[in-house]
Amino acid sequence: MTTNALKSSGPSAGRAGDKIFSGAALGAGVLILLTLFAVAVFLFIQALPTFTADPAEISGGAGFFSYILPIVIGTVIAALIALAIATPIGIAVALFISHYAPRRIAGPLGYLIDLLAAIPSVIYGAWGYLVLAPALVPGYQWLAENLGFIPIFGGPASQTGKTMLTAGIVLAVMVLPIITSLSREIFLQTPKLHEEAALALGATRWEMISTAVLPFARPGIISAVMLGLGRALGETMAVALVLSTGGLIPSLIQSGNQTIAAEIALNFPEAFGLRLAELIAAGLVLFVITLIVNMIARAIIARHKEFSGAN
Amino acid sequence: MSKRIDVKDLNVYYSKFLAVEGVNINIAAKSVTAFIGPSGCGKSTFLRTLNRMHEVIPGGRVEGEVLLDGDNLYEPGVDPVNVRSQIGMVFQRPNPFPTMSIRDNVLAGVKLNGKKISRSDADALVEGSLRGANLWNEVKDRLDKPGSGLSGGQQQRLCIARTIAVKPDVILMDEPCSALDPISTLAIEDLINELKNDYTVVIVTHNMQQAARVSDKTAFFNIAGTGKPGKLIEYNETATIFSNPAEKATEDYVSGRFG
Ligand SMILES: Nc1ncnc2c1ncn2[C@@H]1O[C@H](COP(=O)(O)OP(=O)(O)OP(=O)(O)O)[C@@H](O)[C@H]1O
Ligand SMILES: [Mg+2]
Numbered sequence: 406m407t408t409n410a411l412k413s414s415g416p417s418a419g420r421a422g423d424k425i426f427s428g429a430a431l432g433a434g435v436l437i438l439l440t441l442f443a444v445a446v447f448l449f450i451q452a453l454p455t456f457t458a459d460p461a462e463i464s465g466g467a468g469f470f471s472y473i474l475p476i477v478i479g480t481v482i483a484a485l486i487a488l489a490i491a492t493p494i495g496i497a498v499a500l501f502i503s504h505y506a507p508r509r510i511a512g513p514l515g516y517l518i519d520l521l522a523a524i525p526s527v528i529y530g531a532w533g534y535l536v537l538a539p540a541l542v543p544g545y546q547w548l549a550e551n552l553g554f555i556p557i558f559g560g561p562a563s564q565t566g567k568t569m570l571t572a573g574i575v576l577a578v579m580v581l582p583i584i585t586s587l588s589r590e591i592f593l594q595t596p597k598l599h600e601e602a603a604l605a606l607g608a609t610r611w612e613m614i615s616t617a618v619l620p621f622a623r624p625g626i627i628s629a630v631m632l633g634l635g636r637a638l639g640e641t642m643a644v645a646l647v648l649s650t651g652g653l654i655p656s657l658i659q660s661g662n663q664t665i666a667a668e669i670a671l672n673f674p675e676a677f678g679l680r681l682a683e684l685i686a687a688g689l690v691l692f693v694i695t696l697i698v699n700m701i702a703r704a705i706i707a708r709h710k711e712f713s714g715a716n
Numbered sequence: 717m718s719k720r721i722d723v724k725d726l727n728v729y730y731s732k733f734l735a736v737e738g739v740n741i742n743i744a745a746k747s748v749t750a751f752i753g754p755s756g757c758g759k760s761t762f763l764r765t766l767n768r769m770h771e772v773i774p775g776g777r778v779e780g781e782v783l784l785d786g787d788n789l790y791e792p793g794v795d796p797v798n799v800r801s802q803i804g805m806v807f808q809r810p811n812p813f814p815t816m817s818i819r820d821n822v823l824a825g826v827k828l829n830g831k832k833i834s835r836s837d838a839d840a841l842v843e844g845s846l847r848g849a850n851l852w853n854e855v856k857d858r859l860d861k862p863g864s865g866l867s868g869g870q871q872q873r874l875c876i877a878r879t880i881a882v883k884p885d886v887i888l889m890d891e892p893c894s895a896l897d898p899i900s901t902l903a904i905e906d907l908i909n910e911l912k913n914d915y916t917v918v919i920v921t922h923n924m925q926q927a928a929r930v931s932d933k934t935a936f937f938n939i940a941g942t943g944k945p946g947k948l949i950e951y952n953e954t955a956t957i958f959s960n961p962a963e964k965a966t967e968d969y970v971s972g973r974f975g
Contacts (some may be wrong), residue, residue, distance in 0.1 A: 617813060
């Protein structure tokens with residue numbers, strides 16, 4: 406029998422470390438999947454009565470689908486407004502911090518923005534309710550008078566300013582720090598090598614950013630926006646405080662519309678029986694929306710994998 | 717086109733640290749000049765002042781003049797962006813843009829400056845530049861694949877193609893072969909010999925044989941000790957530097973008796 410000197414007997418310390426690490430990593434991964442699965446199962450079981458109940462007994466009296474559809478649309482609109490505002494501003498601010506601002510300013514500014522992300526949402530809600538909404542009233546009136554022919558600006562404008570657009574703006578302010586912090590972190594990681602390559606070809610600072618920094622950061626920006634979207638979709642307090650709810654209407658400057666998260670938060674305390682099941686079903690729908698959005702984002706990132714710079 | 721470079725009393729700083737002191741050198745058009753010297757003597761630092769890449773590093777600044785065919789690069793009002801589009805640079809580590817295809821990498825510099833070029837002009841330029849970098853035959857069937865999928869030597873030649881695509885007057889190379897195998901190295905040395913017909917080439921190298929093979933003139937830089945500035949010790953015809961240098965330090969270095 407031959408013995409192979411390379412086959413050592415007994416585990417060495419390094420291998421034990423490897424085993425512990427891979428075990429821990431696997432455990433953490435499984436734990437996340439289990440949690441997700443448990444949440445989904447919980448939501449589904451609790452929501453079940455809604456799907457089996459007589460349509461006339463559901464709020465609105467016309468079945469679950471017509472109950473949920475308007476607030477799904479409201480949720481999506483609020484999140485889209487928030488992202489439409491926060492994404493360009495967030496990326497611009499992140500670029501300013503990472504590539505334009507002098508160091509003395511960049512450090513404190515980045516820190517300030519990280520702090521913004523830590524402010525509880527009820528504070529944003531209170532600010533939106535007390536300060537932003539009244540301040541926007543004249544603007545809404547102007548919009549209704551001059552751009553009223555566009556359905557989303559249809560009048561008469563709300564007198565309190567507690568509208569979908571206000572809620573969207575508050576959400577934008579809330580997700581802005583998330584998008585900014587993550588984007589800045591990614592912009593700073595652009596290899597110096599590639600930035601210098603662009604500069605040495607005669608690129609201006611902006612051309613350097615558009616040839617080297619932004620393409621490199623693209624998957625990271627998408628992830629940052631997705632995290633922001635997650636917060637916007639799931640936000641309850643701020644929307645509940647800022648939006649004066651109502652049925653689905655196209656105008657963003659009248660009271661009306663509702664989001665899933667706020668609908669749940671507002672009605673949960675008094676809900677029981679079928680109403681409770683309804684709200685949980687609404688939660689299940691929100692969960693599914695979030696999953697779909699994230700899968701789409703993954704697919705977009707994966708489509709450009711070959712050119713990601715990770716190889 | 718190719719232009720000459722004249723450097724007058726150049727001091728190069730990193731913030732307060734004087735890294736290179738008092739360089740005077742005249743580099744002729746359509747020639748290959750090699751910079752040699754021990755590690756840390758400031759070859760890269762000095763090379764990067766020749767296209768104003770040095771000031772990209774925070775705290776980087778210079779005193780003195782660098783003249784490109786008589787025009788001072790550092791005169792107030794000169795845009796470094798302009799300077800760099802006329803004086804190209806190839807780096808030590810190959811750095812094609814990973815998010816771009818081979819074709820787009822070659823065109824990267826051309827598409828800057830807001831220039832639009834027709835599809836057929838672009839095709840011609842891509843082929844011409846890749847041929848100029850001796851890479852065409854190896855990549856002509858996969859121009860749309862990512863540049864980062866090439867071998868190290870191919871990536872470096874892609875970077876050279878990208879640099880010559882913008883038709884600079886001067887090409888600076890900082891140890892372009894240090895990450896490459898001997899065959900890729902020879903390919904690039906051959907290329908440098910051809911580039912000389914159209915461009916002024918300045919190359920930093922640690923490889924004496926390489927300096928001897930490719931360059932017309934050689935500049936030897938040295939440093940008196942850590943924390944001291946690097947200086948240009950001797951600059952002459954390459955044959956003279958290697959066979960009959962005027963300075964003792966040069967002779968010690970080229971004969972391997974250094975340090
Ligand atoms: N970014 C920087 N900031 C501060 N000092 C630097 C920086 N880069 C280089 N230096 C210093 O400048 C001096 C010259 O460095 P340089 O890189 O030009 O040397 P080199 O001759 O190219 O060396 P090598 O042959 O190892 O590449 C060294 O003392 C180095 O420590
Ligand atoms: Mg160097």
